[in-house]
Amino acid sequence: MTTILIVDDEKSMRDFLKILLVKDGYEVIVAGDGEQALAALGKNRIDLVVSDIRMPGISGLELLAKIKDESEDIPVIMITAFASPNDAVQAMKNGAYDYISKPFNVDEIKSVIHSATNQTEATLKIQQAEELFPEIIGKGKEMLKIFDMINRIAPTPANVLIYGESGTGKELVAQAIHKKSKVHARPFVPITCSAIPEELMESELFGHIKGSFTGAISDKNGLFKEADGGTAFLDEIGELTPIIQTKLLRVLQEREIKPVGGTKQFTIDVRIIAATNRILEEEMRAGRFREDLFYRLAVVPIRVPSLRERKSDIPLLVEHFLEKYSTLLGKEIREISSYALEVLMGYDFPGNVRELENIIERGVALESTNIILPENLSLGGPLQTRREDSAESSAFVAAHDEEELFERGLETVVADLEKSLISHALHKAGNSKTRAAELLKVSFRSLRYKAKKYDL
Numbered sequence: 001m002t003t004i005l006i007v008d009d010e011k012s013m014r015d016f017l018k019i020l021l022v023k024d025g026y027e028v029i030v031a032g033d034g035e036q037a038l039a040a041l042g043k044n045r046i047d048l049v050v051s052d053i054r055m056p057g058i059s060g061l062e063l064l065a066k067i068k069d070e071s072e073d074i075p076v077i078m079i080t081a082f083a084s085p086n087d088a089v090q091a092m093k094n095g096a097y098d099y100i101s102k103p104f105n106v107d108e109i110k111s112v113i114h115s116a117t118n119q120t121e122a123t124l125k126i127q128q129a130e131e132l133f134p135e136i137i138g139k140g141k142e143m144l145k146i147f148d149m150i151n152r153i154a155p156t157p158a159n160v161l162i163y164g165e166s167g168t169g170k171e172l173v174a175q176a177i178h179k180k181s182k183v184h185a186r187p188f189v190p191i192t193c194s195a196i197p198e199e200l201m202e203s204e205l206f207g208h209i210k211g212s213f214t215g216a217i218s219d220k221n222g223l224f225k226e227a228d229g230g231t232a233f234l235d236e237i238g239e240l241t242p243i244i245q246t247k248l249l250r251v252l253q254e255r256e257i258k259p260v261g262g263t264k265q266f267t268i269d270v271r272i273i274a275a276t277n278r279i280l281e282e283e284m285r286a287g288r289f290r291e292d293l294f295y296r297l298a299v300v301p302i303r304v305p306s307l308r309e310r311k312s313d314i315p316l317l318v319e320h321f322l323e324k325y326s327t328l329l330g331k332e333i334r335e336i337s338s339y340a341l342e343v344l345m346g347y348d349f350p351g352n353v354r355e356l357e358n359i360i361e362r363g364v365a366l367e368s369t370n371i372i373l374p375e376n377l378s379l380g381g382p383l384q385t386r387r388e389d390s391a392e393s394s395a396f397v398a399a400h401d402e403e404e405l406f407e408r409g410l411e412t413v414v415a416d417l418e419k420s421l422i423s424h425a426l427h428k429a430g431n432s433k434t435r436a437a438e439l440l441k442v443s444f445r446s447l448r449y450k451a452k453k454y455d456l
């Protein structure tokens with residue numbers, strides 16, 4: 001994570017730059033003048049400074065000189081006013097990385113900042129990554145980027161949002177951040193937001209006082225107190241209801257919690273790592289996720305790539321899981337046939353690493369030779385199906401005579417169902433095709449076409 005310090009006496013300019021850069025994944029700290037900037041530099045690890053030149057108090061050029069005195073290698077980009085080319089020249093002479101003149105365009109400033117930060121960016125080497133993160137398998141550049149990111153942000157107290165498809169290893173990344181943090185000896189407490197009913201959520205997060213509601217038979221600490229001094233892992237954060245989102249936001253802002261039924265506030269000191277497999281930007285656009293909460297949580301966003309995007313890691317992962325399940329199941333299978341591996345390399349893995357792990361586990365269990373053969377790979381097999389899905393699918397079958405369904409065949413069954421549903425909707429809608437189409441959530445044209453086809 002790259003942290004940028006923005007120094008400008010004009011608030012609108014600070015806000016504008018901040019929004020722009022946060023959107024691009026940078027962490028941003030702002031300062032209203034040179035004094036504040038120096039204070040911020042003393043307190044934080046800053047990778048880049050963007051500073052106005054004309055400011056009351058310490059001028060931008062003086063600030064530049066002080067930064068260059070203290071820490072030679074922090075690049076500084078100066079913002080110069082429209083008609084003062086001398087400022088720009090002076091800035092470059094004094095060691096500025098570059099300058100941009102007001103009014104500047106967005107692309108220009110982005111590209112200058114991008115090249116300045118790339119110069120300081122160092123990527124972790126494979127061997128180093130293996131030593132630092134033995135439990136996370138992956139050597140491709142996608143994972144190396146993530147390791148590098150974990151390494152850099154773990155020691156900071158910044159909140160982290162990990163996002164990516166299901167089964168990509170988000171929880172592993174969260175654990176790794178905690179392990180590499182300064183608070184690694186303190187608790188890492190996970191909570192799965194989707195698994196807790198809304199009425200219990202507040203108490204799960206903030207605790208409760210004995211007797212505050214039916215069932216509160218003793219005091220409860222709640223997540224934040226359990227994790228005090230350490231890391232709270234809020235998994236599936238996208239599932240939080242609006243009410244809880246608001247309460248959580250308040251806690252993040254004030255760093256204080258009040259247990260349900262309690263009167264006293266407690267100060268908390270917890271690093272928050274949140275994870276989601278939803279696209280929170282979309283959730284925000286749809287009004288389902290609070291934007292202010294998002295920015296509090298996603299100070300550092302980390303995207304974990306899908307397995308499809310890093311297929312070169314498949315052989316390593318296979319080897320890792322073969323080892324794991326051979327040992328676990330007391331077998332001696334340490335190899336996969338080259339054709340079986342080819343099959344895996346060509347597969348899409350909608351369930352990502354978790355699915356690959358399941359496939360190998362099953363393969364090891366089923367295999368009677370000492371090498372995994374393609375016939376024992378069940379791709380997209382029953383393990384991939386979520387339990388709810390299969391329950392839903394058999395409900396329809398259970399309500400009918402299974403043999404008769406197979407006898408009639410898929411097309412006839414679907415057509416009959418379609419016909420009877422449309423007929424029902426038409427009846428309900430008093431024969432209005434427009435209304436029936438609304439009921440069935442199809443277009444008017446499509447309904448008219450189908451009604452004609454089935455002679456309704």
Ligand SMILES: Nc1ncnc2c1ncn2[C@@H]1O[C@H](COP(=O)(O)OP(=O)(O)OP(=O)(O)O)[C@@H](O)[C@H]1O
Pocket residue numbers: 135136137138164165166167168169170171172173276277353354357
């Ligand atoms: N890079 C990896 N190396 C080794 N094992 C991995 C890796 N990524 C994921 N796994 C394994 O895959 C399984 C799923 O990982 P994890 O629970 O971290 O995924 P997730 O992204 O949190 O998924 P979900 O969104 O469904 O909660 C776990 O058993 C984990 O150990």
Ligand SMILES: [Mg+2]
Pocket residue numbers: 170171235275
């Ligand atoms: Mg998870």
